[in-house]
Amino acid sequence: MRENTRLSVAHLVRDPVLLFLVLLVFTGLILFIILPLYKIFSYSITTNEGKLSLQAAWDILRSSAYLQPLKNSMLLGLTTGVLATIIGYVFAYALTRVDMPLKRFFKAIATIPIISPPFILSLSMIFLFGRNGLITNRLFGFEDSNVYGMHSLVVVQTISFFPIAYLTLTGTLAKLNPAVEDAALNLGASRSRIFRTVTLPLSVPGILSSFLLVFIQSMEDFSNPAVISGNFSTLAVEAYRTITGMYDMRGGSLMALMLLAPTLLAFVLQKYWLSGKSFVTVTGKPTTSRQQSRDPKLVWPLFAFCMLVALTIILFYGTVLVGAFVKIWGINFSFTWAHFKYVMTLGWIPLRNSVILALASTPVAGLLGMLIAFLVVRKEFPGKRAMEFVSMLTFAVPGTVVGIGYILAFNGKPFMWTGSAFLLIMAFTFRNMPVGIESGTSTLIQIDRSIEEASTILGATSAVTFRRISLPMLKQAFLSGLVYSFVRAMTAVSAVIFLISPRWNLATISIFSLFESSKYSDAAAYIVVMIAIIVVAIGGLNLLVGFLGNSGTVASGGSSERA
Amino acid sequence: MSERDFSARSSNVSLLHLTKRFRSLDGSGEVTAVNDVNLEIRAGELVTILGPSGCGKTTTLRMIAGFEYPTSGSILIGGQDVAMVPPNKRGLSMVFQSYALFPHLTIYENVAYGLRVQKLPAAEIGERTQRALDLMQLTSMAKRYPSQVSGGQQQRIALARAIVIEPSVLLFDEPLSNLDAKLREYMRDELRKLQRRLGITSLYVTHDQSEAMAISDRVVIMKEGWIRQVGTPREIYAFPQSKFVADFMGKANFVRVRVLGIEGESARVEIEGAQFTVPRAGKAGPVAGPALLVVRPEALRPVPLGSEQERAALKGRIDRFTYFGNIARYEVSTENAPLLIESYNPEASFIFEEGTEVGVIIDFESARLLPAEEQE
Numbered sequence: 001m002r003e004n005t006r007l008s009v010a011h012l013v014r015d016p017v018l019l020f021l022v023l024l025v026f027t028g029l030i031l032f033i034i035l036p037l038y039k040i041f042s043y044s045i046t047t048n049e050g051k052l053s054l055q056a057a058w059d060i061l062r063s064s065a066y067l068q069p070l071k072n073s074m075l076l077g078l079t080t081g082v083l084a085t086i087i088g089y090v091f092a093y094a095l096t097r098v099d100m101p102l103k104r105f106f107k108a109i110a111t112i113p114i115i116s117p118p119f120i121l122s123l124s125m126i127f128l129f130g131r132n133g134l135i136t137n138r139l140f141g142f143e144d145s146n147v148y149g150m151h152s153l154v155v156v157q158t159i160s161f162f163p164i165a166y167l168t169l170t171g172t173l174a175k176l177n178p179a180v181e182d183a184a185l186n187l188g189a190s191r192s193r194i195f196r197t198v199t200l201p202l203s204v205p206g207i208l209s210s211f212l213l214v215f216i217q218s219m220e221d222f223s224n225p226a227v228i229s230g231n232f233s234t235l236a237v238e239a240y241r242t243i244t245g246m247y248d249m250r251g252g253s254l255m256a257l258m259l260l261a262p263t264l265l266a267f268v269l270q271k272y273w274l275s276g277k278s279f280v281t282v283t284g285k286p287t288t289s290r291q292q293s294r295d296p297k298l299v300w301p302l303f304a305f306c307m308l309v310a311l312t313i314i315l316f317y318g319t320v321l322v323g324a325f326v327k328i329w330g331i332n333f334s335f336t337w338a339h340f341k342y343v344m345t346l347g348w349i350p351l352r353n354s355v356i357l358a359l360a361s362t363p364v365a366g367l368l369g370m371l372i373a374f375l376v377v378r379k380e381f382p383g384k385r386a387m388e389f390v391s392m393l394t395f396a397v398p399g400t401v402v403g404i405g406y407i408l409a410f411n412g413k414p415f416m417w418t419g420s421a422f423l424l425i426m427a428f429t430f431r432n433m434p435v436g437i438e439s440g441t442s443t444l445i446q447i448d449r450s451i452e453e454a455s456t457i458l459g460a461t462s463a464v465t466f467r468r469i470s471l472p473m474l475k476q477a478f479l480s481g482l483v484y485s486f487v488r489a490m491t492a493v494s495a496v497i498f499l500i501s502p503r504w505n506l507a508t509i510s511i512f513s514l515f516e517s518s519k520y521s522d523a524a525a526y527i528v529v530m531i532a533i534i535v536v537a538i539g540g541l542n543l544l545v546g547f548l549g550n551s552g553t554v555a556s557g558g559s560s561e562r563a
Numbered sequence: 564m565s566e567r568d569f570s571a572r573s574s575n576v577s578l579l580h581l582t583k584r585f586r587s588l589d590g591s592g593e594v595t596a597v598n599d600v601n602l603e604i605r606a607g608e609l610v611t612i613l614g615p616s617g618c619g620k621t622t623t624l625r626m627i628a629g630f631e632y633p634t635s636g637s638i639l640i641g642g643q644d645v646a647m648v649p650p651n652k653r654g655l656s657m658v659f660q661s662y663a664l665f666p667h668l669t670i671y672e673n674v675a676y677g678l679r680v681q682k683l684p685a686a687e688i689g690e691r692t693q694r695a696l697d698l699m700q701l702t703s704m705a706k707r708y709p710s711q712v713s714g715g716q717q718q719r720i721a722l723a724r725a726i727v728i729e730p731s732v733l734l735f736d737e738p739l740s741n742l743d744a745k746l747r748e749y750m751r752d753e754l755r756k757l758q759r760r761l762g763i764t765s766l767y768v769t770h771d772q773s774e775a776m777a778i779s780d781r782v783v784i785m786k787e788g789w790i791r792q793v794g795t796p797r798e799i800y801a802f803p804q805s806k807f808v809a810d811f812m813g814k815a816n817f818v819r820v821r822v823l824g825i826e827g828e829s830a831r832v833e834i835e836g837a838q839f840t841v842p843r844a845g846k847a848g849p850v851a852g853p854a855l856l857v858v859r860p861e862a863l864r865p866v867p868l869g870s871e872q873e874r875a876a877l878k879g880r881i882d883r884f885t886y887f888g889n890i891a892r893y894e895v896s897t898e899n900a901p902l903l904i905e906s907y908n909p910e911a912s913f914i915f916e917e918g919t920e921v922g923v924i925i926d927f928e929s930a931r932l933l934p935a936e937e938q939e
Contacts (some may be wrong), residue, residue: 305637450736451663451665453628453650453657453663457629457651457653457657459653461649461651473667
C-alpha cells in the first residue's frame with residue numbers, strides 16, 4: 001500500500017501539469033462540496049451560544065413538525081420509486097424486446113420530461129384537475145375538486161421520473177447477452193418462462209438501481225411539492241419554508257440533514273452495492289442482434305401501454321402550451337399574446353440571467369466533468385477514490401441541502417459570495433458535473449488505454465494528450481455532459497432559490513412566484529419560452545461540438561493482455 | 564528515400580537489477596512481476612522477450628517505456644539513467660498490441676502526430692511524414708481513417724507512426740497477435756527486414772516462439788519474473804539450459820538416463836540398460852548419476868520391431884497418429900517416458916498404425932543433457 005502511494009506521488013511530481021490539475025479539482029471539490037456539507041453538519045449541532053450540543057438537535061428531531069415531513073417524503077419517494085420503475089421497466093422491455101411500430105416516437109417522448117423546465121407537470125395538473133380544471137370541472141362538472149396533495153404529487157413525479165427508470169433499465173436489458181435468452185429458448189422454454197426465469201432475475205440489479213435513483217429524485221424534488229403538495233409537507237419544501245418564512249436557520253439545516261441521510265444512503269447502495277451485483281456481461285465481442293418478439297399477444301398490449309404513457313405526456317405538455325395562449329384558464333379560453341408580452345417585459349431580466357448563468361457554467365461543468373473522468377480512469381494519484389466519490393456525491397445531495405450549505409459557507413469571511421453570479425455558477429457547475437463524469441468514465445473505460453499511451457510515448461504531455469486525443473474521443477460524452485449541464489442550470493430551483501439576489505434573480509424562481517400569486521397562464525408562457533430556449537440551445541451545442549472534429553470509431557484492437 | 568536518417572539515434576539499453584512488485588489482486592500481499600532482471604540490448608539489435616502470459620515481459624517493456632515505475636533497479640538508455648525521465652521525454656517509440664491508432668485522426672495525421680507534438684517546422688513534418696508513408700506503402704490511403712483500412716494496414720500505420728519520430732529505441736508489445744496466421748508471417752518478415760535496414764534498437768515482446776525465432780538477434784526467455792536464458796534463437800533451441808526453456812522453445816522429449824561419465828563435450832549414458840554416447844551433451848547436465856536427455860521430436864525415429872531393433876534405445880507402442888501432410892506425428896508410450904515423434908516427409912517412409920509396437924531410435928547428435936531434478 002505504502003509502496004503504491006509512494007510511486008503515485010513520484011508520478012505526480014514527475015508530471016507537474018497532472019499535479020496542478022489534481023490539486024485544482026481537489027480544491028474545487030473541497031470548497032464547493034465538502035465545506036458546505038460540513039457547515040450544515042456543524043451548524044446543526046451548535047447552539048445559539050456557539051457550544052457543541054446535540055440537545056437542540058434532539059429536541060427538534062422529536063417534534064412532529066420535523067417527523068411528519070420526513071415520513072411524507074419517504075412515503076412519496078417509495079411510492080413514486082415503485083410506480084416509475086414499473087412503468088419504466090415495461091417501457092424498456094417493450095422497446096428492447098418487442099418488434100412494434102413507433103419506437104422512435106416513444107423513445108423521443110420519454111426524453112421530454114428529462115429536459116423540460118420545472119413546474120410544468122404541476123401546472124398541467126392544476127389546469128386539468130384543479131378547481132377550474134378542464135377534466136374535473138368542464139368534463140365532469142366537479143365544483144370543488146382538490147388537486148393539492150399527495151395523490152397529485154405521485155402522478156406528477158411518476159411522469160417526471162419514469163424516464164430515469166426507463167433509461168437505466170434499457171441499459172440493463174439491452175446489455176444482457178442475448179445468447180443467454182437464446183440458450184433458454186433453445187432449451188425449449190416459452191417466452192413467458194424465459195421472462196420469469198432468465199430476463200427478470202437478471203434485471204433485478206437494474207430494477208433496484210432504477211428504484212433508488214427515482215427515490216433520490218423524488219426525495220429531493222422541490223418544485224412539484226412546492227406548488228401542489230397542499231397540506232402534504234415534504235422535507236425539501238419545509239426546509240425552505242422554515243428558513244425563509246420562520247428565519248429558523250438551525251431548523252432548516254436539521255431538515256436538510258434529515259433529507260440528506262436517506263438520499264445519501266440510497267446513492268451509496270446504488271453505486272457501490274448494486275454496481276458490483278450487475279449481471280451485465282461486457283465481453284467487447286460483437287453480440288448477435290437480438291431476436292425481437294412478434295407475438296401479437298405480447299406486441300399489442302405493450303404497444304397500447306406505451307401509447308397510453310405517450311398520450312399522457314402529450315396531454316400534460318399540450319395543456320401548458322394551450323394554457324399559455326388563453327386569457328384566464330377555466331373561465332375565458334379566448335386567444336391572447338398577453339402572457340408572452342408579460343414574459344418579454346417584466347420576466348425578461350430573470351430569463352436573461354438564467355441563460356447567461358447557464359451558458360457560463362455549462363462549459364466549466366462539461367470540461368471539469370471530462371477532466372475528472374480522465375483523471376479517475378486514466379491516472380494514478382493519492383486520493384483518487386475520494387475524488388471519484390465526492391464528485392459523484394453531488395448527484396445524491398439534494399439541491400435544498402446544497403443551497404442551505406452554500407448560505408452557511410459563503411455568507412461571511414473568507415468567502416463573501418452569497419448573491420453573486422459567481423456562486424450561482426459554482427452551484428450549477430458542481431451540481432451538474434455528474435452526468436458528464438458518468439458518461440465520460442464509461443466512454444474512457446471502453447477506449448483502449450494504449451491509445452493515450454501511444455500519444456505519450458510519441459512525446460505528448462498529459463495536457464496535450466487530454467486535449468488532442470482523449471477529449472475528441474470523448475466528444476459524445478462531452479456533448480451529453482454539456483446538454484445536461486445546460487438544461488439543469490436553466491431548470492434548477494431547489495439550490496438556487498437560496499442563492500438568488502435582487503441583482504441575480506432567475507427565470508425558474510420567477511415562475512415559482514407566479515404560482516404563489518396564482519398567475520398560472522403567465523407561468524405557462526414562461527415555461528413555453530424556456531422550452532424554446534432549451535431546444536435551441538441543445539441544437540446549438542450539437543453544432544458546436546460537431547466542430548470539435550471527427551470522432552471516428554475506435555480502430556479494431558484485441559484485449560490488452562498484461563504479460 | 565534516405566532510410567539512414569531513421570537510424571541516426573539508435574541507442575543501447577541496459578537493464579540493471581530491474582525489479583517490479585505489484586500489490587496482489589486481493590490486496591493481501593505482493594506479487595513480484597519482474598525479479599532482478601539484468602539485460603544489455605546493443606545498439607541496432609533486435610531482442611525478443613519470450614515467455615508465457617504473466618511472466619513479466621510486458622511489465623519489463625512498460626517500465627522501459629516509462630508507463631510503469633520500477634520498484635528497484637535502473638534502466639539506462641544510451642548510457643543515461645531514465646528513472647526521472649517521463650515517458651514522453653524518453654525518445655522511444657512503441658508499437659502496441661492493439662495498434663492504438665488515434666481513431667479520430669486520418670492516417671496522415673496519425674503518422675504526423677509525434678512530429679507535430681515536437682512542434683517541428685511544417686515543411687519538415689510534411690517531408691518526414693511523407694517519407695514514412697512511402698516507406699510503409701501507405702501514401703494512397705493517407706486521407707482515410709484507421710477504421711476504414713484493413714488490419715495489416717493498421718499494423719503498418721502503427722509502425723510508420725513509431726519510426727517517423729526516429730526513436731532511439733523501438734518497443735513492440737505483441738504487435739502481430741491480432742493478425743491472422745498468413746498475414747502474421749508476412750508482416751513478421753517485413754518487420755524484420757525494416758528493422759535491419761533502419762538498424763533501430765528494438766525490444767520485442769511475444770509469447771509466440773516461432774515469431775521470436777524468426778525475427779530476433781537474441782531471445783530472452785522469461786518465466787515468473789525471472790530471466791531463464793538469453794541467447795540467439797539457435798543457441799536457445801539447440802542448447803536449452805533448463806527443462807522449461809526446452810519445453811517452451813519448441814517441443815521436447817525428456818528421456819530419463821544415467822550419466823556414466825563425461826569426456827570433454829561428450830557423455831556416456833545408460834538408457835534402459837544399454838549404453839550410448841551423447842557427443843555434445845551441453846554444459847547444463849550432471850557429471851554423473853541420473854539426468855534427463857532432451858530430445859526434439861524430429862530427432863526421434865520409430866522403427867519396426869525386429870530389423871533395426873538393436874539400434875533402438877527405447878521400445879514402445881504408438882497411441883496416436885496424426886497426419887499433417889508434411890509431418891507424421893506419433894505419440895508413443897514407453898516404459899521410460901511418453902514420447903512425441905515427428906517424421907518429416909512421411910510419404911517417403913513407412914507410416915505406422917495406432918497400436919503398433921515400435922522401437923525408437925534417438926539421434927544423439929542433437930540430444931542434450933539436463934539435471935534430473937530441476938528446481939522450478
